[in-house]
Amino acid sequence: MLSVSLRHSFGDFALDLAFEAPPGLTVLFGRSGSGKTSVINAVAGLLTPDAGRISVAGRTLLDTEARLNLPRHRRRIGYVFQDARLFPHLSVRQNLLYGQTFAPRHARRESLDRIVALLGLGPLLDRRPGALSGGERARVALGRALLSAPDILLADEPLASLDDQRRAEIMPHFERLRDEAGIPILYVSHSVPEVARLATTVVVLRAGRVIATGPAAEVLGDPATAPGLGIRAAGAVLSARITQHHDDGLTELAAGGGRLFLPRITAAPGSRLRVRIAAQDVILALHRPEGLSALNILPVTVTGVRAGDGPGALIALDAGGEALLARVTRRSADAMGLAPGTSCYAVMKSVAIAPDDIGGPEPT
Amino acid sequence: MAEPWFGPAEWQAIALSLKVAAYATLFSLPPAVLVAHALARWRFPGRQLLNGLVHLPLVLPPVVTGYLLLLAFGRRGPVGGFLEDCCNLVFAFRWTGAALAAAVMAFPLMVRAIRLSIEAVDQRLEEAAGTLGASRPWVFATVTLPLMAPGIVAGAILAFAKAMGEFGATITFVSNIPGQTQTVPSAIYALLQVPGQETAAGRLVLVAIVLAMGALLLSEWLGQRVAARVAGR
Numbered sequence: 001m002l003s004v005s006l007r008h009s010f011g012d013f014a015l016d017l018a019f020e021a022p023p024g025l026t027v028l029f030g031r032s033g034s035g036k037t038s039v040i041n042a043v044a045g046l047l048t049p050d051a052g053r054i055s056v057a058g059r060t061l062l063d064t065e066a067r068l069n070l071p072r073h074r075r076r077i078g079y080v081f082q083d084a085r086l087f088p089h090l091s092v093r094q095n096l097l098y099g100q101t102f103a104p105r106h107a108r109r110e111s112l113d114r115i116v117a118l119l120g121l122g123p124l125l126d127r128r129p130g131a132l133s134g135g136e137r138a139r140v141a142l143g144r145a146l147l148s149a150p151d152i153l154l155a156d157e158p159l160a161s162l163d164d165q166r167r168a169e170i171m172p173h174f175e176r177l178r179d180e181a182g183i184p185i186l187y188v189s190h191s192v193p194e195v196a197r198l199a200t201t202v203v204v205l206r207a208g209r210v211i212a213t214g215p216a217a218e219v220l221g222d223p224a225t226a227p228g229l230g231i232r233a234a235g236a237v238l239s240a241r242i243t244q245h246h247d248d249g250l251t252e253l254a255a256g257g258g259r260l261f262l263p264r265i266t267a268a269p270g271s272r273l274r275v276r277i278a279a280q281d282v283i284l285a286l287h288r289p290e291g292l293s294a295l296n297i298l299p300v301t302v303t304g305v306r307a308g309d310g311p312g313a314l315i316a317l318d319a320g321g322e323a324l325l326a327r328v329t330r331r332s333a334d335a336m337g338l339a340p341g342t343s344c345y346a347v348m349k350s351v352a353i354a355p356d357d358i359g360g361p362e363p364t
Numbered sequence: 365m366a367e368p369w370f371g372p373a374e375w376q377a378i379a380l381s382l383k384v385a386a387y388a389t390l391f392s393l394p395p396a397v398l399v400a401h402a403l404a405r406w407r408f409p410g411r412q413l414l415n416g417l418v419h420l421p422l423v424l425p426p427v428v429t430g431y432l433l434l435l436a437f438g439r440r441g442p443v444g445g446f447l448e449d450c451c452n453l454v455f456a457f458r459w460t461g462a463a464l465a466a467a468v469m470a471f472p473l474m475v476r477a478i479r480l481s482i483e484a485v486d487q488r489l490e491e492a493a494g495t496l497g498a499s500r501p502w503v504f505a506t507v508t509l510p511l512m513a514p515g516i517v518a519g520a521i522l523a524f525a526k527a528m529g530e531f532g533a534t535i536t537f538v539s540n541i542p543g544q545t546q547t548v549p550s551a552i553y554a555l556l557q558v559p560g561q562e563t564a565a566g567r568l569v570l571v572a573i574v575l576a577m578g579a580l581l582l583s584e585w586l587g588q589r590v591a592a593r594v595a596g597r
Contacts, residue, residue, distance in 0.1 A: 044495050072494040073502075085492040089510045098506075102497030148496045 002026070002056050002152055002184050006042055008049035015039070015049070015208040024200030025178040025185040027216070034205040036188040040154050043186065044079050045072030056184070057151045073102070078145030080155040084137040086129035092140050093125040099148025107149040115143045119173060135166030142173060146181070153177065153185045159194065164356070172360045174198050179362060192233040193356040196220060196276035220276075221323030223306040223314035234314060235278035236325045242269045250295075250350065257320015258298040261350050262358065271361035279314060281352040282326035285345045286336055296348040300324060302338050317346060369567060376543050377551035378571060384459055384547055385527035388467035389520050392474060396523075397516065400478035401504075422472040426532025433465055433537040461538035462545045466527035474523040481515020482508070514590040521583035525576050548572055 005018035015035045028036045041047040043054055045061070048069060054062040056077070061070045078099070086095050096112060116122055119139045129137060138158055145153060155174070159167045175198060178185060189195055195202055199216035204225055212225040219225055221236035240255035242265065251265040255275060267273060288297060303323075304316035313333045317324040324346055328338075336344070370378075402408070403415055421429050437444040437455040447453040455461035485508055493503045531549035538545040540554055548568055555565035 046491055046495070071499075072491075073497050073499050075495075076497070077495055079492065079495040081488070081492060083488070085488055087489060087493070087507060098493070098498075099496030102502075144496065 001058075002043070002054075002186060004039065004043065004052070004054050006039065006049045006052035006054075008038065008042070008047070008052070010038075013208060017205070017208065017210045019203045019210050019213055021184055021186060021203070022201055023182075023184055025174065025187055025198050026201040026203060027195045027199040028186065028188045028203050028205060029190065029195050029199075030205035031190055033207075035208040036190075036205055037156055039205070040079075040156050040186060040188050043075075043152070044077050044154055045070065045075050059151065076103075076107070076149070076151045078148050078150030078153045080138075080141050080145045080153065080158045082157045082160055084129075084141040086132075086137060086140055086144070088129050090129075091125070092121065092127050092129065092132070095129065095140055096121070096125075096144050096147055099144055103147075103149035109149060110146055112147065115147055118176075119143045133166070134162050135169050138162060138166070138170050139173070142170075146177075150183065152183055153181070155185065155187045157188050157190070159189075159191070168355065171197060175360045175362070192220075192235065192278075193276060193354070196235070196237045196357060197274055197359040217323060221316070221325055223304055223316045223325060232278075232280065234280075234325055234327060235276050236323050238275045238277060238319070238322050238324070240273055240275045242267055242271050242273070244269055255319075256298050256300075256322045256324060259296075260298075260348075261295040262353055263350060263355075265358055267361040273361050274359035275353065276357040277324065277348060277353065278357070279325040279327035281348055282324065283347040284315065284326050284328055284332075284336065284338070285347055286342075288345050289347060292347065294347045294349045296350060298324070298346045298348075300344060300346045302340055302342040302344065304340060305333060305338055307333070319346065371564075373542055373546075374551065374564065374568060377546050377548050377568065380459060380462075380543070380545075381528050381547040381549075381575075384462045384466055385524050387460075387463040388470060388527040389474075389524045391463070392467040392471050392523065393516070393520060396471060396474040396478055396519065400475045400482055403475070404479050404482040418475050419472045421469050421533075426469065426530075427536045429468060430465060430533035430536025433461075433468065433533065437461065437464065437537075455538075457538050457541060457545060459538075459545055462530075462534050462547060463527075465533040465537045466530040467523075469530045469533050470523035470526040473526050474519040477519030477522055478512065478515050481512040481519075484515070485511045514587050517590050518583050518587040521579050521586065525579035525583075528575055528579070529572065548575075 001023065002021040006015055008015040015038055028039055030036050038047055042049050042052065051064045052062060060068060061075050062068065087098065090098065096115065100108065116125065119142060121139060121143055124132065124136055124140065132140065142158070159170055162170065178198060178200065187198060195216060202214065202216050202219040203210055204212040204219060212219050217237045238255045240253040240260060242251060243254050244252040245264065246252060249264050250261045253260045253262060260275065298319045300317040300319045302315055303318050305313060307313040307330050311329050312327055313330045315326045315328060315333065315338055317326060326346060399418060403411065435441055439445060439448060439454065439456050444455055455464050490503050490507055493507045498506060529549060531553070534545070534547060535550055540546050540550045546554065548571060552565050552568045555561040555568070
């Protein structure tokens, strides 16, 4: 459990926020310049705020009122930097073991062998960081942080500098850590697919303040927070269960009180996973459409309508108990008479849902 | 019968020069790292003054530096007298004095090279080491120091070459005593004072050139090797 409250002035920019992160993976989400990295640096002890209190797992790291400010090397944090920051003069093995030598013996939960197996680092151990690819560097940085036996794992956009393929390679590791590591993870990101797939809790930052916080599905599915996320990023996260793989390359899932057909997902039938559905990929119809190429049609009920300043409107929907979000024009919303309580159908193209938006299997 | 290239006096000068330069380099290395680190990283009152002081021997006439050393480290000088009383350490007119003069003259070169290498060390790596549990001294020993190794090596070799060639301050401070304080440059100077010794002087001149050139090449080569190792290639 992480608890943070901070005030800090950077001249023309001020940070003034408080939040609590329950166990699991908490994403600090916001555009660049919203103060995300400053918050994570304050937790790590790389930035000393003007005022504030930070505690992790019952240990106070910073309390400006009590004049307590633990130096970074005594905070027991594992920090995965965006640029990896591996030591160039040490081998991968020495990099991995660097933090472990400073960790108290009783706190060491992970062994080198386990981390090497978990992250697939075996063939890299004797290489130098200069000879690694971006994805390999990110994995070594993650392993190094975990081996330092931290009370909390901090990650500052660890995937931002990677291409799509590498990102797809690293993301499952964070999913697994979220579900298995047993330590809280504070993860900075401005990528909606990352939030949708990884977050247990989302803290949305804007101009140094928290504008929304809560479970990922709630925050992302709430039309009120959508403008803060960026309208193109708006979308809901459904919890889905794989029911069947079809021969034509589609996977059938049960979600939102109906069936979804998505391009082949490599997970066994019965697995649970998250699917993010962007608001702009959802079409609404008052009657069940026929003769349509789109395969996914879910019966839904309108729970809220939020018209923006522009021509668009966000429609909050209830799909079999789960929140869904659709972005349509105000003109359509008016013409269809969409209002809370209206029953209609949400239509989604299978191919509109990007692989990035589909999470790995979660423990049941 | 062919005349031998060097007489015992010349060999003595060469050996003494190597010894003086080695001691000068070895003993000024730790303070040079400390001063370079302070100048590169710390902000303290008097930082500019320290910077000026370190660089003074580079611009001061060597004879002035030598005279000041004589005043301070002579047997009746404040520092020299104290060191003789407490540690039985005498600098005046001994090879130790030649080493001190060489060290003082080479110090600015060494500090400059090391300071540049500290400034090139990525402080974000030091931050990372801190978050992994390393205290400041450990960060310095395990990250900063290895990463600045190329600069230290280059600075040391440059200082060694400079110490080999030091003349003005040395001859002012410890004179030109064969076997005691007569280094290669002093020996060349002495030979040139006597008519007919040009050939002997020329041989020593050749030695000086070879040693200086060798040091420069070695410094370049070692610097590249260490840089490659540190960069993880």
